[in-house]
Amino acid sequence: MLVGLTVVMAALFLVVIRHSDTARNQEINQKVYRNLAARLIDEHILEGETADPSAVRKVFDRIRVVNPRIDVYLLDAAGQVVAASGQDAIKHASVDLTPIRRFLKGDDELPIVGDDPSEPVRKRVFSVAPVALSGSESGYLYLVLRGVSRDTLAQQIKQSYVLRETLWLLGCGLAVALIASALILTLMTRPLRQLGAVMDKFRRSGFAEQPEPLRLPTDEVGKLTDTFNHMADRILAQMTALQKTDAMRRELVANISHDLRTPLASLQGYIETLHLKSDQLAPEEKRSYLEIALKQTEQLSGLVARLFDLAKLDSGQMTAALEPCALGDLVQDVMQEFELAASSKGIDLRCSIRPDLPLVMADVGLMERVLRNLVENALRYTRSGGTVSVMAAPVADGALVEVADTGIGIPEAELPRIFERFYRVEKCRDLAAGSAGLGLAISKRILDLHQSRISVTSAPGRTVFRFVLAYAPKRAAAGAVQEAADLRPAEAAPAKRAVPSLAYPMAER
Numbered sequence: 001m002l003v004g005l006t007v008v009m010a011a012l013f014l015v016v017i018r019h020s021d022t023a024r025n026q027e028i029n030q031k032v033y034r035n036l037a038a039r040l041i042d043e044h045i046l047e048g049e050t051a052d053p054s055a056v057r058k059v060f061d062r063i064r065v066v067n068p069r070i071d072v073y074l075l076d077a078a079g080q081v082v083a084a085s086g087q088d089a090i091k092h093a094s095v096d097l098t099p100i101r102r103f104l105k106g107d108d109e110l111p112i113v114g115d116d117p118s119e120p121v122r123k124r125v126f127s128v129a130p131v132a133l134s135g136s137e138s139g140y141l142y143l144v145l146r147g148v149s150r151d152t153l154a155q156q157i158k159q160s161y162v163l164r165e166t167l168w169l170l171g172c173g174l175a176v177a178l179i180a181s182a183l184i185l186t187l188m189t190r191p192l193r194q195l196g197a198v199m200d201k202f203r204r205s206g207f208a209e210q211p212e213p214l215r216l217p218t219d220e221v222g223k224l225t226d227t228f229n230h231m232a233d234r235i236l237a238q239m240t241a242l243q244k245t246d247a248m249r250r251e252l253v254a255n256i257s258h259d260l261r262t263p264l265a266s267l268q269g270y271i272e273t274l275h276l277k278s279d280q281l282a283p284e285e286k287r288s289y290l291e292i293a294l295k296q297t298e299q300l301s302g303l304v305a306r307l308f309d310l311a312k313l314d315s316g317q318m319t320a321a322l323e324p325c326a327l328g329d330l331v332q333d334v335m336q337e338f339e340l341a342a343s344s345k346g347i348d349l350r351c352s353i354r355p356d357l358p359l360v361m362a363d364v365g366l367m368e369r370v371l372r373n374l375v376e377n378a379l380r381y382t383r384s385g386g387t388v389s390v391m392a393a394p395v396a397d398g399a400l401v402e403v404a405d406t407g408i409g410i411p412e413a414e415l416p417r418i419f420e421r422f423y424r425v426e427k428c429r430d431l432a433a434g435s436a437g438l439g440l441a442i443s444k445r446i447l448d449l450h451q452s453r454i455s456v457t458s459a460p461g462r463t464v465f466r467f468v469l470a471y472a473p474k475r476a477a478a479g480a481v482q483e484a485a486d487l488r489p490a491e492a493a494p495a496k497r498a499v500p501s502l503a504y505p506m507a508e509r
């Protein structure tokens, strides 16, 4: 393209040079001979009062010695050729007077070209002066200045040193411009080529390999590179996330299948035994088998309910209906549920709630679920004689809730993973032991809905789960207390919750 452009420019320059060279020649010619006609009239023609054709012949004879390229014509007032110096035949008997008038008016914009009676197509510069013709007619002495011969460009160049010099300089200029443009273009497109190569490599790697970092100047290409780098990072992150999600999905399906298959197989076994050997089984055995089967179905429905909860939490379908509630009542309520289980296992269940604890913002149903999961875990992993305690106390940004136990503890390496769904520290524990590995995952997501983060510290003999709940705004809290007082009938048992509404029907185990 650059070479093409240069060639076009060179051709244009040649046309311009040729045109301006001709025009300049004509201008000079006309300037030099501008007054020639008038002078000739004064000095040579008007020997009498008028000019006659023979006078023209005389003038021509005189000037052809000096300049043979001047033709002399005598025109009448209408521009008709009255006499010609002419060795050339007249091909055009009249001359257009418009340029002649312009000339005589003293127009400075030379060259002014007019008709050449001997060559009708060509226009030539001229010199003209009014002259009186015989018979009191006025006319013009019209000198056509032929000037330089009309050679081809090649001939012109060959003949003119100046033209050759000019063209040589022009060629050099164009060559320099061509080289400079090519150089600039190469420099400008180099970063683009680098970027293109990196992009291509990234594409060939299936968008999986981190592209080499490109450090380019802060111009447009730099910005483009920056954008590409960000885009590549984003693509890589998304690819990794996709792979992770895919792996999680596969793991999830495997876990669910395993957790459902085991109790289902056992359930089927007991029911088949009852069905086939009904006659041979003692009533005691039948009852025991039925009890086991019932327990299995309970556990199965519990698992399905937890999976359902988790799916709803994951998909964002479940929202927390936050409202002011008394944490003390809520904790007491949950503790009561586990009192029997704790005493039968020989575990001391303690509860320590600061009485001056302000109301917190929570979804009562969901928060009960969190506490239930944590206390259930604590009881499950604590041996007889141990202690499980729930504490709630005010801290700077809300109420701190701690569920602690003196149980077996969680190995430090496992701590980061226990909130993942289906994650169990001891892999052999299965649903039959009441452990699906979903409780903490559900609790974490519920606390996410409360803008709270659950944390854990653990060592053998002491495991503590903590989270902080934000206080209810003062005015909302006052309203809730009033509402709770209104709701509490005088003779009824003390209300367990400040606000009894449940936003979400919980799947009870």
Ligand SMILES: Nc1ncnc2c1ncn2[C@@H]1O[C@H](COP(=O)(O)OP(=O)(O)OP(=O)(O)O)[C@@H](O)[C@H]1O
Binding pocket: 306, 373, 377, 378, 381, 405, 407, 408, 409, 410, 418, 419, 423, 424, 425, 426, 434, 435, 436, 437, 438, 439, 440, 441, 463
């Ligand atoms: N208080 C605790 N002491 C020791 N280990 C614990 C405690 N709490 C949780 N863990 C460990 O973390 C794992 C995950 O707990 P999570 O509550 O999510 O599942 P789970 O109790 O096994 O089953 P689920 O709660 O679904 O019935 C448990 O399997 C257990 O290994």
Ligand SMILES: [Mg+2]
Binding pocket: 373, 376, 377, 438, 439, 440
């Ligand atoms: Mg649990």
